[in-house]
Amino acid sequence: METIDIETFLSFKNNLNLKELDSNILKLLIETIGLSNRYKKGKKNIKKQLINIIKNYKFQNKKDNIVNRINLILNKLSESNINNLVCEFVVNINQVNEEIFNDILKTIYLKIITEINFSNIYIKFLKIIGYIYNKVQNYNLSYFFSIVECKFKLDYINLNIDKIILNGSDFDFIKNLNGETYRVNNLILINNLVENKLISDKIIIECDKIILEQNLFLPDIYYWFNFKNRKLDNYELNQIKNHINKENINQREIVLLESLINQADQPIQTNQTNQTNQPI
Secondary structure, three states, rough: OOOOOOHHHHHHHOOOOHOOOOOOHHHHHHHHHHHHHHHHHHHHHHHHHHHHHHHHHHHHHHHHHHHHHHHHHHHOOOOHHHHHHHHHHHHOOOOOHHHHHHHHHHEEEEEEEOOOHHHHHHHHHHHHHHHHHHHHHOOOOHHHHHHHHHHHHHHHHHOOOOOOOOOOOOOHHHHOOHHHHHHHHHEEEEEEHHHHHOOHHHHHHHHHHHHOOOOOOHHHHHHHHHHOOOOOOOHHHHHHHHOOOOOOOOHHHHHHHHHHHHHHOOOOOOOOOOOOOOOO
16 A cells, blocks of 8 residues: 655645535435434434333323222222222322323222122222212213113124224233123123113113124123113013024023013012022
8 A cells, every 4th residue: 555745645735626526425425424324313203202211101101000000999999998999099199290180090990890799899989989070070981871872882892993092001911801701791881880870771772682693692671671671562571582593692691681581470570689689
């Protein structure tokens, strides 16, 4: 490699032939600078993503802690200590954003749907909590009612809940609540919400129609109408008879539906409970 002295090197500055770079060299420089900028931009994006991950982790951890505290309170809930536990709830949970409040409602729903025999005391607790947060933070129970509705429609009319979001909360978790027990418990919950005047009794009419006309879960027709302290009308009886006469109906479904028809000839029981009575 040829060496040059400093004076010769400095003289290149005024040499017109050396003032324009070869096009290939220019292209290489542009690509190199471009790569450098993208690298710096990538570093910024990575840092931003890391910050978001940390924030999301902290927020999720906060939500998990709240859910755990709520479950501890609900596990102790009874008729005799409901007021004390409401106070404990307010002190421990305090004010929250709407997304966390919806997580609270989701937690209460899951507690009810898995422990349906205690649903009325959980509903009383829900009413008080809903009233407090409505007065203090202007929140309502709409997400809770939407969970119940989406569960019902997913079961009986195959509602697509993948993209349904309310106040930052989705309903995707409902798809994991499979099986007859969850379906029937949700039906019991609907009736109990009506009895506690949290939702209008007009919803019962719509549910009657959907339950009676669906073909997916015929035993649920028995459970739904067995909750009611009334006789079936002629339309309802005819619909049930039509189901019984179908070719693909199994013996268990026949027995349950026939028991409804037989009950139509019996006097109404004034002390009928709203819990399930499963003869088979």
